[in-house]
Structure formats: C-alpha cells, structure tokens
Amino acid sequence: MPTPAFEFNRRFEPMRLRAAEVEKQLGDPKVTSDIPLLRGLTREYRAAAAALEQLREYERLEKEAREADEMARATDDVEMHELAKKELADLSQRMEKLSTLLEAVLRPRSPDWDKGCIVEIRAAAGGEEAALFAGDLFRMYSRYAENHGLKIEVMDSRPSELKGFKEVVFAVEGDEPYRYFRFESGVHRVQRVPETEASGRIHTSTVTVAVLPEPEEVEIKINPDELRVDVYRAGGHGGQGVNKTESAVRITHVPTGLVAQCQDERSQQRNKAKAMKVLAARLFEARSLQGQSKTTATRRKQIGSGERSEKIRTYNFPQNRLTDHRIGLSVHNLDSVIEGELDSLFTTLEKAEAEIE
Numbered sequence: 001m002p003t004p005a006f007e008f009n010r011r012f013e014p015m016r017l018r019a020a021e022v023e024k025q026l027g028d029p030k031v032t033s034d035i036p037l038l039r040g041l042t043r044e045y046r047a048a049a050a051a052l053e054q055l056r057e058y059e060r061l062e063k064e065a066r067e068a069d070e071m072a073r074a075t076d077d078v079e080m081h082e083l084a085k086k087e088l089a090d091l092s093q094r095m096e097k098l099s100t101l102l103e104a105v106l107r108p109r110s111p112d113w114d115k116g117c118i119v120e121i122r123a124a125a126g127g128e129e130a131a132l133f134a135g136d137l138f139r140m141y142s143r144y145a146e147n148h149g150l151k152i153e154v155m156d157s158r159p160s161e162l163k164g165f166k167e168v169v170f171a172v173e174g175d176e177p178y179r180y181f182r183f184e185s186g187v188h189r190v191q192r193v194p195e196t197e198a199s200g201r202i203h204t205s206t207v208t209v210a211v212l213p214e215p216e217e218v219e220i221k222i223n224p225d226e227l228r229v230d231v232y233r234a235g236g237h238g239g240q241g242v243n244k245t246e247s248a249v250r251i252t253h254v255p256t257g258l259v260a261q262c263q264d265e266r267s268q269q270r271n272k273a274k275a276m277k278v279l280a281a282r283l284f285e286a287r288s289l290q291g292q293s294k295t296t297a298t299r300r301k302q303i304g305s306g307e308r309s310e311k312i313r314t315y316n317f318p319q320n321r322l323t324d325h326r327i328g329l330s331v332h333n334l335d336s337v338i339e340g341e342l343d344s345l346f347t348t349l350e351k352a353e354a355e356i357e
Contacts (some may be wrong), residue, residue: 181211
C-alpha cells in the first residue's frame, strides 16, 4: 500500500517551513549582494519547491484513487466497475513511483550532492571494442543528462578509429549532478559480439569510469607557482593536425604529479580553463583521500568503494541483461538503460545505500 499523503505531509513539514524561510531570505538585499550565498539558497529553494510540488501531485493522485475505489465499490455496471478498477491500478502504480521519489528526498543529504562533477571514461581491456563501449557509455550519460535538464561539456577526448573513445572527460552541471553520477565510479564490463568480430563470438571488454565532485572555489586553492603549463598542437584521427596553432594545453601540478589536459577547443585560453577545472577536481579528490580514517568511515556507508579497480556492473547485450554487482540487482531492460533510462537504477542504488547507513 502506498504511504498515506497525510504521513508525507507530516514528514515534509520541516522542509515546507524551511522553504518559506529561504523565500524570505531571497528577498533580502544583503543576500542578493552575496553571490555564493544567493546561489546556495536559490539551489536549496528550487529543490524544496520541486519536492513540495511532487507532494501536491501525490495528494492529487491519492484523491483520484479514492474516488476510483469508491466508484468501483458503488457501481453495479460491470463495464464501469472494470474501468474504475483499471484506473485505480494505474493510479496506485503512479503513486508507488512518486512515493519512491518522495522517500529519496527525505533521506539525509550529502553536501556534495549539489555539486557539479567531472566524469572520466577510459577504455580498458578489449581494444577497439572497449573504446566503442566507452562511446556507448558517454552517449548513455549524455541522454540521461539531457532528460534531466543537466548540461554536459566535454573537457578532453581521444577518439578511436571506429568512432568510439579511448578516453573522454566531461563536466556535468545542473541540479544535483553528483548525487546520482557518483554511483558510476568503477569498472563497467560489457559482453557482446563486437562490430569487428566476423565469427559472431561474444567478447568481454571493460571500461573504467571515475566521477569526481567539482570543488567550490573556497574548498581548494591552487598555487600558480606549483603548475607547469605546456602547449602543443592538437591532433586528430590518424595523427592529422586539426589545428595549425599550438592550442592544446597540458597542466601539471608539480608537487603531486597530477596532470590535466585539453585539446577540444581551438582557443588556447578555453583549453587552459577546462584543463584547470579538471585538475582542481583531481586535486580535491586526492586531498580528500588523505584523510584516510574519514574516507574509510565514509566508504563503509557507500555502495561499493567507488574505486576505479572495482567491477560494479555487467552489460550483457545478447541477454538484454544489466547486472549491478554491488547490490546483486539484475534487470532485463538493458536496451532502455543504454538509452539513458537510469532513474530506476539510481533510485534502487540510493535506497540500498540508505539502508546500509
């Protein structure tokens, strides 16, 4: 049975009060002149307003379900009875889905959820087939982002010969991008007949994904004196030059040896800005991992460790099956998932994570 709307109303009351308080603050000139504070409060208000709108929709569905149930009980007309029962089943299903979203809103939030993130996809074992699957994952994430109003910006890429990617690095911006993309860190294994396979044999290849939260400016400071910036000519497929000027940029953080590069833009300045964005995220991750006890405690609560060496998921194309090894979940809608329909998977992962805490 779906959770009664009055119960959700009770649990959402603190959010309703907080939203009213934030709305007042957004009209305060002192707040509007403080850009970082304004940005944070605006983000908080939009999230609360969206959740409360979902709650109102839930109340509407519950009212309609109650009316359909009353009609089914009251009518002697067999056809009307069946129509009412069918409508009730449809409304109950919609309420179940919305209930899952409302429960997710009520779970404790991490301050990192609202951050943008850097996603790095790299072909691993499997040669050209791994590169093709890296391209599939990039398109899957791009479609998911498009469906949720998120913006994707490619920071760096190394295309393969068959229109895949040896490596692609991109940024995701919008409402809560890191909240769900964080579940994607690890090794993704694909089982299918490659385009390059003439005999029809199924091959297994792997792709690694790393997801890094973008730090706020106040969270990380980079000393320009610790950077080495190299510029070079961008290259294309087969070694062909795509730019006759030295617009590609590689930035090395000398103390740590961390490197970020970008050659996708024709402007050296834009390439440098993108490379700095990626470098900041990598440095933030490295410094976060230095607090080993904190990291260990946090990872006990996570679905998996999020490490690049951990196999998290298998995509079996012949069986149209996706298996997430962290929670033992297997579903037979791989064709939908690869088209960017990741909501159900992400919701299940977040629910499982909450149960571990």
